[in-house]
Amino acid sequence: MTTAAIDHGHDAGHGHHTSLGIDNRKLAIWAFIGSECLFFATLISTFLIYRGQSVSGPTPKDIFEVPLVTAGTAVLLFSSFFVVMALNGAQEGNRKKLLTWLSLTVLCGCFFAGMQVYEFSHFNHLGLGYSTNLFSASFYTLTGFHGAHVTLGTLWLATLLKDAIKGDLPQGKALNLEIAALYWHFVDVVWIIIFPVVYLMSLGN
Amino acid sequence: MAEHATHAEGHATAGKYVQIAVILFVLTALEVLLYEVCYGHLSHSMAGLAGTLEPWFVEVLMGLSLLKFWFVAMFYMHLKFDIKLLSGMFGFSLVIAAVVILALIALFIYNRSLWWPSGMW
Numbered sequence: 001m002t003t004a005a006i007d008h009g010h011d012a013g014h015g016h017h018t019s020l021g022i023d024n025r026k027l028a029i030w031a032f033i034g035s036e037c038l039f040f041a042t043l044i045s046t047f048l049i050y051r052g053q054s055v056s057g058p059t060p061k062d063i064f065e066v067p068l069v070t071a072g073t074a075v076l077l078f079s080s081f082f083v084v085m086a087l088n089g090a091q092e093g094n095r096k097k098l099l100t101w102l103s104l105t106v107l108c109g110c111f112f113a114g115m116q117v118y119e120f121s122h123f124n125h126l127g128l129g130y131s132t133n134l135f136s137a138s139f140y141t142l143t144g145f146h147g148a149h150v151t152l153g154t155l156w157l158a159t160l161l162k163d164a165i166k167g168d169l170p171q172g173k174a175l176n177l178e179i180a181a182l183y184w185h186f187v188d189v190v191w192i193i194i195f196p197v198v199y200l201m202s203l204g205n
Numbered sequence: 206m207a208e209h210a211t212h213a214e215g216h217a218t219a220g221k222y223v224q225i226a227v228i229l230f231v232l233t234a235l236e237v238l239l240y241e242v243c244y245g246h247l248s249h250s251m252a253g254l255a256g257t258l259e260p261w262f263v264e265v266l267m268g269l270s271l272l273k274f275w276f277v278a279m280f281y282m283h284l285k286f287d288i289k290l291l292s293g294m295f296g297f298s299l300v301i302a303a304v305v306i307l308a309l310i311a312l313f314i315y316n317r318s319l320w321w322p323s324g325m326w
Contacts, residue, residue, distance in 0.1 A: 020290060030291050034298035041302035045309040066245065070237050077233060077273075081226035084281045088219050185282045192273045195233075196266045200240045204262050 029179045033186045036149075040190050043145060047138040047198060054133035060202035063126050065119075072115040073195045076150075079108030080188040083157070083181045093171035095164070102161045102177075105184070109154030116147040139198065146194060149187045156180050216286050225280045232273050239265055 018024050082105040089097030120140070128136045160177055163169045169177065217225075241247045243259045258265065279285040284292045 020288065022288060022291075027291075030294050034294050037295075037298040037302040038305060041305045042309070045306045048306070048310055049313045066237065066240065070233070073233055074230065077229045078226065080277060080281050081222060081229075084222050085219060088216075088222065091216070182282055185277055188281075189274050189277050192270055192277065196236055196270050200236060200266055201263060203240065204244050 023175055025179055026175065026182075029182050033182065036186060036190075040142075040146075040193075043138075043142040044193065044197060047142050050134040050138045051202065054135045056133050058123075058126055058128050058132070059135060060139075060199075063123050063128055064199055064203055066199065066203065068115065068119065069195065069199050072112050073191065075108045075111050075115075076188050076191050079105050079112070080185050082108060083177075083184050087174065087177050087181050090164075090169060090171065090174040090177050095167075098164055098169065098177075099161070102157065102164060106154060106158050106161055109150055109157060109184075113147060113151050113154060116143065116150070120144075142198065143194065146187070146190055149190070153180070153184045153187050157184065216283055217280050221280065225276050228276055229273055232269050236266060236269050239269075 018027065020027065082101045086098050086101035086105060089095070089099075089101060123136075130140050131137060157180055160169060160180055163176075238247075239258065239262065242251050243255050243262050248255045278295065282295075284295065
């Protein structure tokens with residue numbers, strides 16, 4: 001390995017370069033994302049299998065509120081844009097840009113998690129407990145696990161924001177944010193599937 | 206160094222990220238509009254269009270979602286600019302995920318017709 005490669009590996013936040021030409025941590029997060037695809041595939045399958053099979057209510061048509069979930073979806077999509085702008089700032093060494101966009105991303109994560117807490121408690125008040133029917137069990141499991149991923153992602157990004165505020169996220173450590181951003185984008189693409197499959201299709205005929 | 210150059214071919218610019226954000230927002234708006242036309246508040250005032258779109262509701266909705274998925278994966282997750290191995294890993298996982306979904310649905314539809322009469326769930 002040449003000096004340039006060693007320098008690059010050091011600059012990238014003390015990671016190790018592999019013979020593939022990418023940091024081992026980046027390879028690891030992609031492998032993790034691959035496994036997460038299967039995890040969510042099983043949950044989505046379960047929801048689809050039980051769709052329309054509940055023998056008692058409430059049903060999706062009784063409780064879903066499209067405007068609220070659309071707002072949550074828009075916020076999550078914007079957060080993906082915000083985090084990629086924060087990464088752009090980190091890679092350019094622009095601290096102000098990094099702090100601004102990363103703060104907005106964390107705020108979006110908090111908003112989405114809050115929206116889901118409100119939605120779940122609202123549904124519970126309407127009589128949709130976890131074990132009320134097949135729809136409720138599969139719905140809460142799928143969206144609840146997604147919400148847990150959003151919460152973890154928000155905490156991860158918040159720790160990076162704390163590092164950035166302290167000046168511990170310089171240009172050379174931008175890869176730390178890139179790895180967190182990849183996870184965050186994955187959470188976003190899962191919601192891109194969940195939103196139409198769980199909400200819009202359930203409200204259709 | 207060749208391997209370094211492979212990794213650092215370059216990411217999209219900030220302007221490109223803004224373009225993608227606008228596209229994602231428009232596609233989401235189209236999804237909601239499609240629902241509103243077919244089943245929501247606009248279904249009565251646009252009954253003709255609703256009648257045309259309703260048979261294709263699921264297909265159009267999935268098409269729009271896959272388009273959004275593609276834009277995020279390619280540009281925000283940088284698959285378009287990173288080494289092909291990463292695209293291969295993600296693509297392979299998605300293929301297995303799709304097979305799992307289709308296989309489970311097929312299995313349960315078969316079992317349902319075989320063992321469980323309607324209303325026994």
